[in-house]
Amino acid sequence: MQLIFSSRTRRKSSSSGQAQFQQHRHMGGLVLAVAFALLGCRPSAEEEAKTAARLKAEAQRQEELCRDRADCGEKPPAELKVDYKKHALRKWNNHWFLVPRDYNAAQGMGFLWPLERARLKGPSGYDPNVWAIELHIRSHDIPPEPRGYVRIRLAEREGRVSNRVTLRPGLDxxxxxxxxxxxxxxxLSPNAVFTEYVATDRSDPEGQPPVLRCKTNAADPKQAGGGGGFMWRDGIYVGVLIRAGNICEDWPAIYDEVIRVLQMTEKV
Structure with a gap:
């Protein structure tokens, strides 16, 4: 009986050991298979280079945006006291500015035009003949050179300018x-012909006559509007956007108001 039991025990133990060995060998094979599969799926040098370039570009973009965002980068002076009823605190190109509350806007600053009608709006606060002028202030996504009047001078030298007229002294x-x-x-595209208004007797901070690309629409002023821009200070660009309104010919006076509003800011 003892011999039979011992023999059965040895056979059972042997079978169990073989099963464990087979299981371990199977698991080892799976591990090797997964390892070889992973090695086989490893990105190529070209793919790794593209990924590295993408991550670098994303980091650079984040750094650019951070220069104008209050929640990252440079912080305002610790001793600064702001009366938020009168001013907003804005950051452009890592410089902090106090902006008059009446002219503060999500994109930077702004005002209504024409000024006379804006001041005389009725109780409803709405006047269909008053238009918003937006100042998009930023240190990133700056239009490349040539821009502004430099672009027009280049077009004149190359014979691409037509129908230049003086509407009145100081405005072409x-x-x-x-x-x-x-x-x-x-x-040759018909969409590649633009109308520009030039305040010929003014100079922007870059020393050039201020330019506004603008179109009118007599039938529907909401389809009119235009835009321009210039480098202001400290590496900061000011984009001027008129979303609607037949006010292209007001450009010299609009530009004067843009400068006046910008001068109301206070760098801290």
Missing amino acids: RLRYRYVDDETGKPS
């Missing part, structure tokens, strides 16, 4: 054809 209107980025030649 002209049309010019854009250059196709791919061919480097004047674009």
